[in-house]
Amino acid sequence: MFSFNNIIHYLSEILIALTIFLQIICSLFNLKKISNYLTAAGLGLSLYFLIAAQVWPSELYSFLFKIMILISSLLILFLNTRRVFIKYTIHFNILYLFSILFLLMIADSTNYLSLYLNIELFSLAVYFLFSMDKRDVTIAESYKYLVLTVTASAFMLAGAAFLYGLTGSFYFQRISDYIKTSSNYSFSTYVIPFFFIITGLGFKLGVFPLGNWLIDIYKNVDTKIAAFISVAPKLAIFSALVKILGSIITFESSFIIILFALFTGIYGVIYGIRSNNLKEIMAASSYINISYLLIALGLYTKLSLATMLFYWAVYVLMNIGAFAGIISLEHSNQYSQNADFRGYFYKNPLFGLCFGICIIGLLGFPLTSGFIAKIYLISGILNSGVIILPVILIMIALMIVSVCIYLNVIKKMFEEIPYKEMNVIKTKSTNAFVLYICTFMTLFLGILPAWLIKMCEYISIYI
Amino acid sequence: MGNSIFHCVTTYNYQIVSLILFFVGLLGVTLSRNLIKILISLEFIMNAVNLLFISFASYKSEQAYLGYTLVIFSTGMSALVLSVGIYFAYILHKKFGTIDVIKIYDKYKETGKC
Amino acid sequence: MAEISLLIFIFLPVIAGITILTPLFSDNQIYIRRFSVYFAILHLLFSLMFFIFGSNIDMQNTDCISCVFAPDFKAALPFVNNNVLNQIGIHISFGIDRLSGLMMILTALITTLTVIASKLYVKKHFKYFYSLVFFLETILLGIFTTTDMFVFFALWELELIPMYLLISIWGNHNSKKSALKFVLYTFGGSLFLLLGILLIYFTNFAVSGVLTADITHISMNRVNLLLQLVISVFLIVGFGVKVPIFPLHKWLADTHTNAATPVSMLLAALLLKLGIYGIIRFNFGLLTLGFTVLAPILGLLAIVNVIYGAALAYYQKDIKRLVAYSSISQMGLVLLGVSSLTNIGYSGAVYHIISHALTAAGLFFIVGIIKLRFRTGNINRLSGVASIAPRLYGFSMVIILAAAGIPFLSGFIGEFLSIYGAVVSSLVSFKLYAVIGVFILILSALYLMKLVHEVFFGLLPERFKNVQDIAVHEFIVLGALSFIIILLGCFPFVIIDFLNV
Structure with a gap:
């Protein structure tokens, strides 16, 4: 509930809203340069106030998710885009901040009404972000995304309506209380609402039945926005999902979530194995990683939630690093969407190395944080009992095939190319900066992960 | 509420x-080829959800305000989103000269990506 | 002091590799090779010195049975302990016992020989090649010496990265595909290995209440048989990819055929030994009960391995494929020795590991020389090599005869002890395996004699008249290998006593 006494808790959101207001003033005088700095400053300040604010221990996980959203959006802000976007810098910044604002609210939402409203408002900004360059393809993508978003929201709302009919409330906490106190509780009455809600929320995560949009969006939309879409909304939705699952978690709901997750993973693997395009591979990687994360989330034990948080932190950095590598490749190729990444390593060994480390991290090889995350995730899942062993075996099969997908990238990177095609990859320093930071963090968390693991375990105790 | 016809119409119906x-x-969203028809089908879906909420709200007399609140919000929100959708449909029509989904798809496959 | 020297010994190759990568060296073969060879020889000498001086202390105070039956690290040098991941029970720790000491020397030796041998086979990216070889050496030394399960697993997977690059960049045109196959198989196996390791970790915690991943502190004796069996199966799938045990061997021949000669040498001589080392360390040492139950099945698989490998080797047209399949056959014998669960069998297995490392490296090098000089690997098109390259022929005979198991050469001792171990085993099925095994000795002679007969003997075709005999660096490699093979064949008790003190 909102009250002005604890306004400090909303300071980061208020700061972002204030920045949006200042951006609008900037747009009046067409102050492009200031606008960029202002956005970075606003996000940085709101990150600072987020960390500085005191939170209840039970809210710590959404706090962590919000930090991850802000960090990832700050990093993505530094990536460079195609020329058209430079013309509309201020508009881009306004829409970007707008979407981040509502993402933070999604992560904080306590009931289905605010969840629905924030998702819709976030999507409203995203439709225009997609089609900012006004190409035919992106407008079509925007339209498609709109139709799917509304459908998915309707699914979620239908589920919420059934829950409302059963329990008489929208609030996650009250639904949980009602279920706990009701005498004749059986999950079978909750299966349909739960199914609807997961389908609706899974849309934003790219979970199987409605997650088809992901590939087209990755392929057609500007890479910077694709990077944003690949990370931030999923983080927010996961934060909401932790709350929702907390209200109605049983064996059956775990089963449903794991089923969704496995389908998603299998779909991603099947898609990724025959694709030859970096964006498609990233989309497949998103499907696969989301499926691991959903399995860990669905089990809902303390350790599996801790592993989920750790995996998210690691995955965000690796994913942004990989996108930064892709963008720097596209930047030197006149922004062709299907940039040829053959011989990447020989074109620019340092970039190639960093990009390779990010990809290897996604693969889960040692020395990178992906390895620690993989071990930790499997141990977290295994810890919930031997009954889960078949799921782990399917996960292992997914991992084995995903090696095939990622190694395709590495293989192409080390392919020898004729000398005349060898144009050295050059990009803006900010882009390289993001790539280096993500690579450094990937290696750093691969060697010294203990502090983050400790933090995640501490947070998961209070969920 | 003494009416005999309305008496037998329960929330279940x-x-x-x-x-x-x-x-x-x-079905309309998935099968329809017309951009506007898809938007109309979306409106169907949203209205179905609203109806669901209203029926439950009438059933839950104490917490009825929650359902009505949501319906008001969702009506406004869907109007907002639909207007954006119509805007996109309009631009697509302007660019491609058609509102048939498959024709649009074929056209932008022909003209080459980007 | 000893612990620091162990750490230095393990991580020295990484420093060398990084030194090569720095701008200090241009992409000039001569300087890089000179540096690498000198460094590798020094490292080998270091390993010997370390071995002679470091292991004197523990020679007296270990009784033979514990050392043979439960390979433990406690009996060895003090550990290098570095509590980085203390709170989740993972320590980056290294220690050596007799088995890992032997493997360490073997690693240093084979790496040295590989570095010397790779002169003519590496034609591009010299910097990357030699540094990757040194990185690989450190990883292998780490696997052979670490006492922590998770570090073991991490290094086990880490080894894939240099290996993938080594196979794919310097191999022939098909090498990328087979490197992918190699990584896929090993990665798949390693996930099962991870599952096994995690199960050990959790069950040990459930039984003893201590959250540790240190092999020396884990005891699985109180865990029930079913769970032990499940864990053992997972581990054997993981290790079996590397050995390779029969159904998991598909990657080996392709990878060997398409990789460059020095990479094949490394792969056959060292990488295949990882699997058997893991089986000895985990299944044999930790999960003894489960291993006892699984031993007859493993013995059967070993026999299948031997026969299958030998039969396939006999029918190969390509000499490199022949040698590759021969190593499947030879590793089967090692597996037989380990799974016989006897003292003698274990000694024989370890002995055969070393012997096979030497002969496989030698065989691959010989095949590489022939393929380079004669520009063909087809067994039907080659003949009369002996008449034009007598020195190559001489060394080849020593190595091939050793691989075939002729007395007074190292191969004989290993084969003999492994089969003898099966004979004296208390399990009835192993008597049968031993009977089959005796005939296998003939089989392995069969395909190797085919190699000798078809390639070395016969008339020299006209087009091979201008072929040169081996050069100095090849002479050094083959000479060193032959010398060690004869030495081990004549004085086998150097190693057997060392293992069983």
């Missing part, structure tokens, strides 16, 4: 109707 509406809308 409303739910059935709203579910039918929901799936009709879903």
Whole structure:
């Protein structure tokens, strides 16, 4: 509930809203340069106030998710885009901040009404972000995304309506209380609402039945926005999902979530194995990683939630690093969407190395944080009992095939190319900066992960 | 409430109707080739959900305000989103000269990506 | 002091590799090779010195049975302990016992020989090649010496990265595909290995209440048989990819055929030994009960391995494929020795590991020389090599005869002890395996004699008249290998006593 006494808790959101207001003033005088700095400053300040604010221990996980959203959006802000976007810098910044604002609210939402409203408002900004360059393809993508978003929201709302009919409330906490106190509780009455809600929320995560949009969006939309879409909304939705699952978690709901997750993973693997395009591979990687994360989330034990948080932190950095590598490749190729990444390593060994480390991290090889995350995730899942062993075996099969997908990238990177095609990859320093930071963090968390693991375990105790 | 016709219409019937509406809308979204028809089907879906909420709200007399609040919000929100959708449909029509989904798809495959 | 020297010994190759990568060296073969060879020889000498001086202390105070039956690290040098991941029970720790000491020397030796041998086979990216070889050496030394399960697993997977690059960049045109196959198989196996390791970790915690991943502190004796069996199966799938045990061997021949000669040498001589080392360390040492139950099945698989490998080797047209399949056959014998669960069998297995490392490296090098000089690997098109390259012929005979198991050469001792171990085993099925095994000795002679007969003997075709005999660096490699093979064949008790003190 909102009250002005604890306004400090909303300071980061208020700061972002204030920045949006200042951006609008900037747009009046067409102050492009200031606008960029202002956005970075606003996000940085709101990150600072987020960390500085005191939170209840039970809210710590959404706090962590919000930090991850802000960090990832700050990093993505530094990536460079195609020329058209430079013309509309201020508009881009306004829409970007707008979407981040509502993402933070999604992560904080306590009931289905605010969840629905924030998702819709976030999507409203995203439709225009997609089609900012006004190409035919992106407008079509925007339209498609709109139709799917509304459908998915309707699914979620239908589920919420059934829950409302059963329990008489929208609030996650009250639904949980009602279920706990009701005498004749059986999950079978909750299966349909739960199914609807997961389908609706899974849309934003790219979970199987409605997650088809992901590939087209990755392929057609500007890479910077694709990077944003690949990370931030999923983080927010996961934060909401932790709350929702907390209200109605049983064996059956775990089963449903794991089923969704496995389908998603299998779909991603099947898609990724025959694709030859970096964006498609990233989309497949998103499907696969989301499926691991959903399995860990669905089990809902303390350790599996801790592993989920750790995996998210690691995955965000690796994913942004990989996108930064892709963008720097596209930047030197006149922004062709299907940039040829053959011989990447020989074109620019340092970039190639960093990009390779990010990809290897996604693969889960040692020395990178992906390895620690993989071990930790499997141990977290295994810890919930031997009954889960078949799921782990399917996960292992997914991992084995995903090696095939990622190694395709590495293989192409080390392919020898004729000398005349060898144009050295050059990009803006900010882009390289993001790539280096993500690579450094990937290696750093691969060697010294203990502090983050400790933090995640501490947070998961209070969920 | 003494009316005999309305007496036999329970919340159960409303739910059935709203579910039918929901799936009709879903079919419309998936099968329709017209950009505007898709938007109309979306409106079907949203209205089905609204109907569901209203029926439950009338059933839950104490917490009825929650359902009505949500319906008001969702009506406004869907109007907002639909207007954006119509804007996109309009631009697509301007660019491609058609509102047939498959024709648009074929056209931008022809002209080459980007 | 000893612990620091162990750490230095393990991580020295990484420093060398990084030194090569720095701008200090241009992409000039001569300087890089000179540096690498000198460094590798020094490292080998270091390993010997370390071995002679470091292991004197523990020679007296270990009784033979514990050392043979439960390979433990406690009996060895003090550990290098570095509590980085203390709170989740993972320590980056290294220690050596007799088995890992032997493997360490073997690693240093084979790496040295590989570095010397790779002169003519590496034609591009010299910097990357030699540094990757040194990185690989450190990883292998780490696997052979670490006492922590998770570090073991991490290094086990880490080894894939240099290996993938080594196979794919310097191999022939098909090498990328087979490198992918190699990584896929090993990665798949390693996930099962991870599952096994995690199960050990959790069950040990459930039984003893201590959250540790240190092999020396884990005891699985109180865990029930079913769970032990499940864990053992997972581990054997993981290790079996590397050995390779029969159904998991598909990657080996392709990878060997398409990789460059020095990479094949490394792969056959060292990488295949990882699997058997893991089986000895985990299944044999930790999960003894489960291993006892699984031993007859493993013995059967070993026999299948031997026969299958030998039969396939006999029918190969390509000499490199022949040698590759021969190593499947030879590793089967090692597996037989380990799974016989006897003292003698274990000694024989370890002995055969070393012997096979030497002969496989030698065989691959010989095949590489022939393929380079004669520009063909087809067994039907080659003949009369002996008449034009007598020195190559001489060394080849020593190595091939050793691989075939002729007395007074190292191969004989290993084969003999492994089969003898099966004979004296208390399990009835192993008597049968031993009977089959005796005939296998003939089989392995069969395909190797085919190699000798078809390639070395016969008339020299006209087009091979201008072929040169081996050069100095090849002479050094083959000479060193032959010398060690004869030495081990004549004085086998150097190693057997060392293992069983």
